[in-house]
Amino acid sequence: MSGTAKLRPLPGEFNPLVIRAEAEVAHVELCDVDLAFGRRVVFEGLTCRFPRGRISVIMGGSGLGKSTILRMIGGLQPPDRGRVLVSGQDTVGLGESAMAQVRRKLGMLFQNGALLDSMTVFENVALPLREHTRLCADEIAHQVHDRLQAVGLPDVDDLLPGELSGGMLRRAAFARAIVMAPEILLCDEPFSGLDPPNVSRIEVLLQHLNRALGLTLIVTSHHMATSLRMAEQLLLLQDRSVVSGAPAELAASRESAIAEFIGEDGAEFLARHLESSPQGSKP
Amino acid sequence: MLGPVRRLGALAVARIEGLGRMTVFLGQVGRAMLRPPVRIGYVVRAVYDSGVLSIALICASGATVGLVLGLQLHNTLSRFGAEESLGTAVGLSLIRELGPVLTGLLVTGRAGSAATAEIGSMKASEQLDGLRMMAIDPIHFVVMPRALGLAIVMPLLSALFIFFGIFGAYLIGVEVLGLDAGSYLSRLENAVDFREDVLQSLVKASVFGILLGWIATWRGYACEPHAVGVSRATTSTVVTASVCILLADYVLTALWGV
């Protein structure tokens, strides 16, 4: 069974994004990866590429391993076989200290935030700066407040993570993930459990980071509308393998599994979205 | 027919593998202690959590054990007309055995289990992975200060326990049962030797502290990342550390006698 079913653009349809994505260098790449938890095979021969400076959204039902892909990229979950390339460097089998060097390029937003319970929000966001830079206290405070402002949390400095609501927690974690200005940002379900204003706030923030700083974004989500709107590359996880392509390609796909997943609503939405901005989401 | 034997073999291999992992973990924690930056603030916090918050428990337990020892030993000694030796009997049993061992067991229940639960729940809520993704080694940041804290705290608490135990027995012996205050203390001072008794006591307490720090942090670090796993790990810390402390006590006592 082939791991990847790379869809070609349909005849007569022109999508500049697809062509650009294919020509581009992959910033992160998984090659022929196998992974099983005990007897449960999660991936078999999984291959996928995440192009530099693009927003890739991984979609798929729960239990198919969306988060696991992010964990493999972050080196938290070694694959049983295969290679995981970050900026061309194979990270499988690296020691903790070598992996730490790779991780400096990575930022990760965990689904439940993963903020340290025993520290205030300010200390949590300041932690990477205190650990890895020699900035003075004022400069750190400035940067932390800058990030907290950006995610819309101006007055939570002295609160503990336990005192925040789920949405605030996620945004605080987001501030921490971007405080070191990573090249690659891995976001595990950044929109789940957020109210609509915060969904669009995070969405705008992600797109801004991507455009202004050229950040490579790898996002898992089952928030259909946002994913389709944001994604420059969409990866649909199916049982043990993945189908990838630009949203428009996938939406137009006749393959039943894909059509079923995206659904009529999604296809309709996408059609409308693409109509209103034929160039996609890129300026 | 060979099934049970094979299972036994698999079990033995799993146990030995677990011990191997624990040893590697101890090495990592030890290296983390030597590696900069020194996490003095986190060590202080760990000493606060496992030491300062245990003071009341240790003092109350020490005094109670002293009171009971005073009564029981007075009863026994008076059968031989040797009530005056109460100070000696209480002091030696507290210093050589009861102080370090009971402190070890109490701190295991009070602070060791808490360390396991904290590290375990940090693992369950992906906080350890979060640290890793920030290129911060969780062994250096989370585990090492707590292990070191437990190891530092144990001899201090054990000495406090002994002090309060001797004080408790003094209350019973001198204030209640009417022994001579001077002879209680002077007998005690004459009977206790620094190298034989006090040093042994301190070495025991330090070894128990290191054992507890090791076991408690390992159980938390290696626990299964969910609520049930954390509660299992916490129980297992109390059981394993208690048994290890008692075994180590025997070994140290036997070695010291040689």
Add this chain to the structure above:
Amino acid sequence: MQSSSTRDLMVGVFVLIGLMAIGWLSLRIGGLSLSREGGLVLFATFDDVGGLSRRSPVRIAGVRVGQVDSIELDEDLRARVVIDVQPDLELSIDTAAAIRTSGLLGDQFMSLEPGADDLLLESGDDFSFTESAWSVDALVGELVHGDADLESE
């Protein structure tokens, strides 16, 4: 949550109290002497040391001034006791060392009875006069039989 400076202070106090407890155990109860090399080491030879043992106190007029370091058998099969007393004691060379009992059945200790000579004992010297332990048997015998000649010297 407590502010971190309060916590630091409490940890500091805790460590201090713990170290004081260890110090009390070591120095007071355990009899560890930090200035060991300065002590006055003297030798006394007895026919019978009775229940005297290592760490038994050495007293002058009932005041503790040092302790027994070791008790060994010498070539003449007599007990040779090494004691360690405070270095600032001025003991004349005719000071006598006696083994006494506190109370009838109490602990045994070494009592020093100062003499009148101008010359002083120095570290490593032997006591010229010693008085062995009185055994309980002997005492009882004296009480029962009125036997005056029981001193074991």
